[in-house]
Amino acid sequence: MIVIMKHHATTQEIAAVVQHIEALGFKAHLSQGEERSIIGVIGDERPVEPEHFELLAGVERAVRILHPFKLASRDFHPEDSIVKINGISIGTSKVIVMAGPCSVESREQVMETAAAVKQAGGHILRGGAFKPRTSPYAFQGLGLKGLELLREAREEFDLPIITEVMSPQEVTLVAQYADILQIGARNMQNFALLHAIGEIQKPVMLKRGMMSTVEELLMAAEYVLSHGNSRVMLCERGIRTFETSTRNTFDINAIPVLKSLTHLPVIADPSHGTGKWELVTPIARAAVAAGADGVIVEVHCDPEHAMSDGAQSLKPDKFAAMMSSIRRVAEAVDRTV
Amino acid sequence: MIVIMKHHATTQEIAAVVQHIEALGFKAHLSQGEERSIIGVIGDERPVEPEHFELLAGVERAVRILHPFKLASRDFHPEDSIVKINGISIGTSKVIVMAGPCSVESREQVMETAAAVKQAGGHILRGGAFKPRTSPYAFQGLGLKGLELLREAREEFDLPIITEVMSPQEVTLVAQYADILQIGARNMQNFALLHAIGEIQKPVMLKRGMMSTVEELLMAAEYVLSHGNSRVMLCERGIRTFETSTRNTFDINAIPVLKSLTHLPVIADPSHGTGKWELVTPIARAAVAAGADGVIVEVHCDPEHAMSDGAQSLKPDKFAAMMSSIRRVAEAVDRTV
Amino acid sequence: MIVIMKHHATTQEIAAVVQHIEALGFKAHLSQGEERSIIGVIGDERPVEPEHFELLAGVERAVRILHPFKLASRDFHPEDSIVKINGISIGTSKVIVMAGPCSVESREQVMETAAAVKQAGGHILRGGAFKPRTSPYAFQGLGLKGLELLREAREEFDLPIITEVMSPQEVTLVAQYADILQIGARNMQNFALLHAIGEIQKPVMLKRGMMSTVEELLMAAEYVLSHGNSRVMLCERGIRTFETSTRNTFDINAIPVLKSLTHLPVIADPSHGTGKWELVTPIARAAVAAGADGVIVEVHCDPEHAMSDGAQSLKPDKFAAMMSSIRRVAEAVDRTV
């Protein structure tokens, strides 16, 4: 941490800051410039926030030097982490595709979609049983019944399952059915849920909050990692900006940025990242070109009658076309699908 | 809902949209302009999302006509709702002040702060026992012990208590100690928690998510209201923008906007809304001038040693000065404090 | 400037950065921590951007220590600057009100509005002759004819005039008619225009760009100041955020932040800051409560037929009510109107 003093800070104020730093167990390193004095805080600053120093008299601001995350950092774990699920490895040169309906709606719907996903070469089946919905009047998911349908599809088509868990008390239940637990964007900083997920041994895919920074995403991963669960994947799914022509702005920069900051696999969600099915394939291609380790997309056999997210769902034929399209791009960057 | 067709939409496409609208139980109303046809969807559109129509062939976009919330709307409840807590009424011409430490840290700290709050004329004591923290390495709150200390201060100083609840399974416990339950900004769309809060009879203050629109805040309130709890207050606490000179951007516009859209009381949080104690008093004054029904601020007797949020906490003397400052502004807008 | 090295930076990389710093004429100050080395750049860093160091091998990032502005800074000019215009002083305890139509449309319109502004106690008449419009198909202003009408109103009602100038070649012309030149939000970083404005001796009001930071606003002021024009006022007029319930988000925090960073007067524009006339008065009150030195609002006698910005214009009676409303708030913060 660097503490930057105000232009007119007095020597007493500087001395008080030095004393405060030392009382916290750090060493202080004073450097007096022509216009400003700055004080380095030497030691592991991670448990302390810059704001902690900003209220001391004469301080203008404080700036972190270290990233606040450690277990998630590539600094301490230079090689890529690989998450293995029933023989599928995520985080290698093979790009993994997760696909399926937004919500599980019926036995027929799940089976038909799973068949289409399998046939087109998808690797993992996605589907929501517990659904976070903005409106209390919207369809909230089939719950346990939905989990059972996903299990049935899993066995019939030999596809691992990823599904969302929304609250700490459901973690144990959902973990009995799912191969990967998904933490949704709105729950990325639901710390009680992150804590609960950290204590089980099940792979988890953590979706970036729609207005969360890359650093906050990595801190959410740090929560899970620090409670003992090391099988964490990150998912870029679009952020909220001033632009209204798409539902979200897919942050393509975040893919190479995350790959350089962390060893965890990075998945792209072009369905939520755009909100429109016509944009899903070009953005899926872009994500693979930028270095994503996997793609998660919504597929529905009858999106006109989907109970949620129809507008961003691909029909099976479009999904098959997307698969061959991203396969070519993957090869152009020396990967496979 | 209005469905806007593409420029070159065919008559078959238009007919299919009309048929789809009618199959959902709505009436369709077609209006053919020179460049675009538009189709009105007549009926209560609330359970349907505009995206639902946007995937039909020939559709450009769909626009809501009705607000998606109903119980929270002033349209159906024109007079102000007043939330009563132990003889204190929130939502009247009297501006209510909630104050106290970010985190409960010790018996001495709570008692000393509560005394200062009471003496300066504060009405409600705030304090966190369960703390949502961005870092797993930061202080996470005293938990149950913190609740007990709050209860002690409550009885000694005759101050109702507001404290945060972070997960559905803690609702019953926290409700035994608190007079008002706070839902934090990061949990504004934690629907499992909103559902649980909706089923108890305890006032709740819902903080706007830093990435949430005014409409989404009202939809979160709708969740609580629709599950049976009518004593809901809203809190503007700053949103995330591109500006970095303050921790958040306090959305002063949201105060009169909320007062016109909803009958629920609106509280302002200038501590989180700015992140810097020097800015708390001017923004508290601004919030009262703009029509806030209450103010919630962080007060700490020794902010240099606070375990969280010291930088935005007022010392007791600054808090007393803020109280007299907002009292004068309240009078200038025909209110009291 | 502080240069923060990567975790695994080699001693050669560190030496090369030190050498690079010294070659630029600065002193380098190395501090080796446990996880990261950091190098202080001692000297006036203003002409150098942090990015300049970020491409050197082994560098993670660079952080400014000094504000990039100097003439605009309160550090070097602690007392408030007062801008005097025909006997009116801006930047004192008296809050100045500028009011008038968005666009000058006709002689009758200007005269009628000017009379209303004068009668209600407004101090300065605003009105646009050259109009920046998002659409090439919208009314673009009366140009020179508009300037002449403003001069006529100026003389008849003894009200100084503020009007916008949009391009460098119009500066001389507009300066012959206006008492204050306005730089619009879209031109805040039109550096050719800032340069031209800096070379004349005429007060200027610089509006914050809708997505410009406080620091960028101060850098725009620095352009004008550094070219020799010291009579600069700043105007907060709302920023662009994700929120759509208002046209812009008025950044109330920016008012006390600017007052602490700079000696220049700060004006608030609640008309553009909200985009809705119903919100103008509460936000004007809030701005005064937060410390604004002045308010600029749009007033129109017949907003239903205004050629631009009708939705955010106050009618004369509403304007008069706003004046008495902000007068009471000004008194509550020991100022006058």
Add this chain to the structure above:
Amino acid sequence: MIVIMKHHATTQEIAAVVQHIEALGFKAHLSQGEERSIIGVIGDERPVEPEHFELLAGVERAVRILHPFKLASRDFHPEDSIVKINGISIGTSKVIVMAGPCSVESREQVMETAAAVKQAGGHILRGGAFKPRTSPYAFQGLGLKGLELLREAREEFDLPIITEVMSPQEVTLVAQYADILQIGARNMQNFALLHAIGEIQKPVMLKRGMMSTVEELLMAAEYVLSHGNSRVMLCERGIRTFETSTRNTFDINAIPVLKSLTHLPVIADPSHGTGKWELVTPIARAAVAAGADGVIVEVHCDPEHAMSDGAQSLKPDKFAAMMSSIRRVAEAVDRTV
């Protein structure tokens, strides 16, 4: 346009809105729903803004039906526009690469960089002679001398030139040297400049403002087109968001969105879109994968000593590697480079 009335709007209010619509020369079409009445405005609504109706008594809001742009719209010009410059066609299946230094600094620098661009297969040479800089203390470009150096490089290496023009009075001068005029992001809504550019016959590349929506970018293009210059290209160069790990957020979604809304060619600028040279190649690949018609990147032989934007400049060897990398991706989407 659709005018949505308030819940409690009276029949008199509705009648007044209808009358107002008709007085503007439109037809009004009333539709009375259970909760809200809505009124369609029939006719070419482009010159009118929704705000125009929002101040009428009883109106809640107004929503555009038509896009406000027409000449730029694919609706009226379904086939792709191709911009031809000295035998190079932009907007075909061949992806065009523009490359060169941020600023022209010296004869040697331009010649050396131009040689590297040519050798690696770049098609157009970029370089700034007039530089928009945030700080008045930073290097402002060589001006006319820079243009002459660009012309020299143009002739020596047979590379067309793209360079920025910053103010209306420089348009004629810059047009004598440049093959393509660039309008920078900060000038995207400098309407005086757009007007001047519209009146000459020279291709122009319009960069999206960092705070501008896709619709506003198309409206800026409409300005140029409506004044008679039809050779317009658009450039996505990153937008400003809350994320701070990159200088800007490259809006990858904007590429397919623009390709569907307009017939104009779309160029991607991954240098400004990321601000870091390590990210330029992955984002260039992503842009090509998403459908960009061209890429513009900063190349510098000695970025450590560049006078601007060194951090985002590629060295010649990295540029050559980028060229072969995007060539492979282009082929994967059935294009060439």
